[in-house]
Amino acid sequence: xxxxxxxxxxxxxxxxxxxxxxxxxxxxxxxxxxxxxxxxxxxxxxxxxxxxxxxxxxxxxxxxxxxxxxxxxxxxxxxxxxxxxxxxxxxxxxxxxxxxxxxxxxxxxxxxxxxxxxxxxxxxxxxxxxxxxxxxxxxxxxxxxxxxxxxxxxxxxxxxxxxxxxxxxxxxxxxxxxxxxxxxxxxxxxxxxxxxxxxxxxxxxxxx
Numbered sequence: 706x707x708x709x710x711x712x713x714x715x716x717x718x719x720x721x722x723x724x725x726x727x728x729x730x731x732x733x734x735x736x737x738x739x740x741x742x743x744x745x746x747x748x749x750x751x752x753x754x755x756x757x758x759x760x761x762x763x764x765x766x767x768x769x770x771x772x773x774x775x776x777x778x779x780x781x782x783x784x785x786x787x788x789x790x791x792x793x794x795x796x797x798x799x800x801x802x803x804x805x806x807x808x809x810x811x812x813x814x815x816x817x818x819x820x821x822x823x824x825x826x827x828x829x830x831x832x833x834x835x836x837x838x839x840x841x842x843x844x845x846x847x848x849x850x851x852x853x854x855x856x857x858x859x860x861x862x863x864x865x866x867x868x869x870x871x872x873x874x875x876x877x878x879x880x881x882x883x884x885x886x887x888x889x890x891x892x893x894x895x896x897x898x899x900x901x902x903x904x905x906x907x908x909x910x911x912x913x
Contacts, residue, residue, distance in 0.1 A: 713776055718876025720773040721869055725895070727766055732902045739909055743839040750838045754830075774816055781809040804868040811865040818858035846910040856904045863900025870895055 734753070737746040753759050804811070825845055829835045846852050870892030871885070879888060 713780060714876050715878075717773065717776045717780065718873040720769050720776065721873035722877070723766075723769045724773060725866070725870065725873070727769075728899055732899060735906055736902065738839065738842060738906055746839050746842075770819070774812070777809065777812050802868060804864045805872075808865060808868060811861045814861040815858060815865060818854070818861075821854070843910045846907050849911065852907050852911040855907045859900050859903040859907075862903075863896040866896035866899060867893055 734746070734749045737749055826842070829841055830838065835841050846855070871888035874884070874888050
């Protein structure tokens with residue numbers, strides 16, 4: 706199942722869909738920072754930290770990220786070595802969007818952000834033992850440099866998703882002729898919501 710490039714493209718799509726579902730949950734919880742506010746956010750964080758199912762899913766999520774990243778790098782490298790075919794099996798010569806042609810670069814930018822994000826949040830929560838999650842989160846947005854980096858990272862993620870959303874579904878077998886326009890539209894909507902949703906949180910607390 707992992708030896709052929711087609712199989713890797715399928716698993717790439719599956720891991721992408723898994724991470725998309727994570728983004729929905731993550732954004733929903735983060736929006737609690739703005740409304741209703743601190744108490745609701747702290748309750749949500751406590752639930753996520755103590756729920757047995759979530760605890761089990763944490764390493765699965767981590768492995769999903771690692772697999773998606775390594776698969777993306779491997780596919781980009783092999784495609785450059787052999788022939789110009791992306792993981793959704795499009796001919797790169799026929800690609801018409803900037804997002805599709807630059808998936809590897811937006812992905813790598815998001816990877817850099819993810820490393821910084823883990824240091825600023827996960828390490829502080831899990832290793833250092835910070836208890837006031839709300840204050841830690843919003844205090845980082847006091848910095849204009851971090852806030853700008855945060856917003857740019859989610860713009861890059863939105864661009865990545867604008868192509869990755871439809872590509873993930875097509876990689877797992879959604880018929881291109883029947884669902885392409887629908888998936889493309891949903892992908893644009895979802896990527897816009899993710900980019901704007903996370904960015905608004907950062908800008909709101911920076912200005913506040």
